[in-house]
Amino acid sequence: MVVRVYENGDEGERCQKHYCSSHEILLVGEGDFSFSACLAEAFGSATNMFATSLDSRGMPHHELVRGFLRCAKDKLFANGEIHVTQKTTYPFNLWMTEELAEDVGRGVGDA
DSSP states (O other), X not given: OOOEEEEETTEEEEEEXXXXXXXXXXXXXXXXXXXXXXXXXXXXXXXXEEEOOOOOSSOOOHHHHHHHHHHHHTTSOTTOOOOOOOOOSXXXXXXXXXXXXXXXXXXXXXX
């Protein structure tokens, strides 16, 4: 893991790829919390993060993703971002996440 440290006033800001210790981060569907634990370790704390997981025996439905995106877009700061990570193999490639994002008015980009 590579962590870049930037000086930001009296305290250093730690960044890991797209995420920085100064961001307010909501992680939805975090599974085993390994990603949030990795960020917390890189940042030196997790006070800027809120992580959730869903214990589900079935595959999440695209309506769940659409509903989340609709709610989340109204909660973002002006420069806020929504990052969605998913598997690209069957059946996950059928979820049409990019189309769902465009449908609710958020642009999508490649990370």
